[in-house]
Amino acid sequence: MPVLNPNDLTFSPDEVRSTSAAVFKKAYKNPAFTEFHAIEQGIKAGKQIALLGRMGLLGKKKTGCAPSESSSGITNTEKFWQPVVIEDRVGDCWENIKETFFVWGTKNGIAREDLTDTDFANFVEMRISEALNDTNWRNAWFGDTAANNVGASPNPGNLTVGVDPDYFNALDGYWKQLFAIVATTSERKSTGLASRNGQSTYADQKFTTTDTTNRVVMETLASMKNDSTLLLKDQPNRVYIVTLSVFEQYARELRSYTNVEASYNRIESGYNVLMFENIPVIPVSFFDRTIQDYFDNGSSYYLPHRAVLTTTDNLKLGLEATSNLDELDVFYDKTLKKIFMDFAVSMDAKVIDDELVQVAY
Numbered sequence: 001m002p003v004l005n006p007n008d009l010t011f012s013p014d015e016v017r018s019t020s021a022a023v024f025k026k027a028y029k030n031p032a033f034t035e036f037h038a039i040e041q042g043i044k045a046g047k048q049i050a051l052l053g054r055m056g057l058l059g060k061k062k063t064g065c066a067p068s069e070s071s072s073g074i075t076n077t078e079k080f081w082q083p084v085v086i087e088d089r090v091g092d093c094w095e096n097i098k099e100t101f102f103v104w105g106t107k108n109g110i111a112r113e114d115l116t117d118t119d120f121a122n123f124v125e126m127r128i129s130e131a132l133n134d135t136n137w138r139n140a141w142f143g144d145t146a147a148n149n150v151g152a153s154p155n156p157g158n159l160t161v162g163v164d165p166d167y168f169n170a171l172d173g174y175w176k177q178l179f180a181i182v183a184t185t186s187e188r189k190s191t192g193l194a195s196r197n198g199q200s201t202y203a204d205q206k207f208t209t210t211d212t213t214n215r216v217v218m219e220t221l222a223s224m225k226n227d228s229t230l231l232l233k234d235q236p237n238r239v240y241i242v243t244l245s246v247f248e249q250y251a252r253e254l255r256s257y258t259n260v261e262a263s264y265n266r267i268e269s270g271y272n273v274l275m276f277e278n279i280p281v282i283p284v285s286f287f288d289r290t291i292q293d294y295f296d297n298g299s300s301y302y303l304p305h306r307a308v309l310t311t312t313d314n315l316k317l318g319l320e321a322t323s324n325l326d327e328l329d330v331f332y333d334k335t336l337k338k339i340f341m342d343f344a345v346s347m348d349a350k351v352i353d354d355e356l357v358q359v360a361y
Contacts, residue, residue: 030137030286031271033325036239036312037140040081043318043348049079051353079350081318084170086139087344090128092120093337114332115339121330128341129326136325137286140317140349142294143173150297158302163294174315177351178308178359190227190360192220193246193305197361200300207249207305215257217250220360221276224309228358235311235356240281242307243291247283249305250274279309309358310351318348 033039056072094113097103097120105119106112115121147168148157159165182189196216199205207216221240225233232238242250251274264272265280274281287306295302319325329342351357 030133031282031284033136033140033317036241036282036310036315038313038316038352039322040316040318041321043081043083044320044346045081045083047081047318049081049316049350049352051077051079053077079352081348081350082171083318083320083346083348085344085346086135086170087342088135090124090341091338092124093339113337116330116332121339125328125330125341128328128343132326132328132343132345134286136345136347138168138290139170139173139347141173141175141287142168142290143171143349144176145169145172158295158297160294160296161298168294171348173349174308174351175306177349178357181351181354181357182359185354187227188354188358190220190223190358192216192223193307193360197303197305202300205300205304207245207252211249212252212256215253217246218253218257218276220246220307221250221281221309224307224358224360225277225279228309229355231353231355232309232311232358237312238279238309239312240276240279240307240309242281242283243287243305244283244285245288245305246307247274247281250276250281303361306361307359311356314352314356316350316352318350320346 053075055074058070058072060068092115094103094106094115097106097115102118102120102123107114107118144157146155146157147159147165148155149159149161149163149165150156151161157165159168178188193216196205196207196211211217224240254274264274266272271283273283288304291301291304324345324347327343327345330339331342332339
């Protein structure tokens with residue numbers, strides 16, 4: 001289908017004649033993947049992830065001439081990379097843009113049909129690159145091989161009615177794995193956010209002044225830290241990864257509690273974090289956007305407030321190469337008289353050690 005609808009813009013003698021004269025709608029900004037994901041390259045097919053365990057009890061009182069052999073051993077566990085290819089194609093032709101200002105930047109004569117290296121192609125490539133970033137985040141975090149729409153039969157899901165599940169069912173992402181960890185070990189979930197998430201209307205799911213007075217998010221972050229395993233408590237590279245809603249409520253509570261503005265730290269990739277007892281609290285507005293756009297049952301959102309306490313290397317993304325995350329193949333087909341832009345990313349997401357996570361939702 002055409003990338004642009006010619007009816008969106010008025011074609012007139014006084015119109016904009018180049019993209020430099022147009023106003024670009026701002027793009028959303030996500031934290032860099034490397035901020036709290038560990039990238040493992042060279043993953044082309046199923047590959048073992050071996051988690052080597054710790055030694056059990058050793059050391060008993062000497063009772064004879066020769067030491068007795070210990071019965072303690074090391075228990076190892078394993079997971080497997082299961083990469084899938086996520087791909088798409090965007091195509092268009094000169095006929096679809098001739099009634100827009102992009103026509104001024106096209107070539108002449110028979111070459112006009114070739115839209116490569118034109119203002120139009122450069123504009124679309126830029127917008128695809130932005131969308132690709134969201135694509136990678138969506139699959140890594142919200143991927144669910146059983147994804148389905150609200151009310152679907154026979155297996156209803158949490159996706160907004162009308163949303164195509166194929167945009168979500170390529171792989172099981174971090175949230176799906178975190179939910180599964182909690183289902184197996186309930187102690188990995190802390191209380192605090194469920195009361196708001198469980199409300200039946202958008203309005204009632206919003207944090208209130210009473211929540212601020214009760215410091216709901218501060219108490220939730222404290223519970224997550226206190227409830228976490230001793231192994232996670234020992235790690236120096238812990239981070240809280242939270243929805244923007246949780247982050248903003250935390251800032252609101254800090255202002256109310258301390259009567260001063262929250263002290264933000266600027267990360268190199270260009271976004272702000274707060275600290276909770278020397279642990280960074282990282283907001284990911286992509287979570288909020290995805291939940292509001294695609295996890296809406298018509299009256300409320302599916303778990304709009306979420307938080308994860310983990311380490312910066314426990315969430316791994318398996319790739320053939322990091323360059324595939326934003327790589328585009330742009331070409332012109334002379335037979336079809338169309339320009340095409342293809343991408344294909346082979347990826348998988350893994351929570352490596354279940355002991356190194358604590359969640360609230």
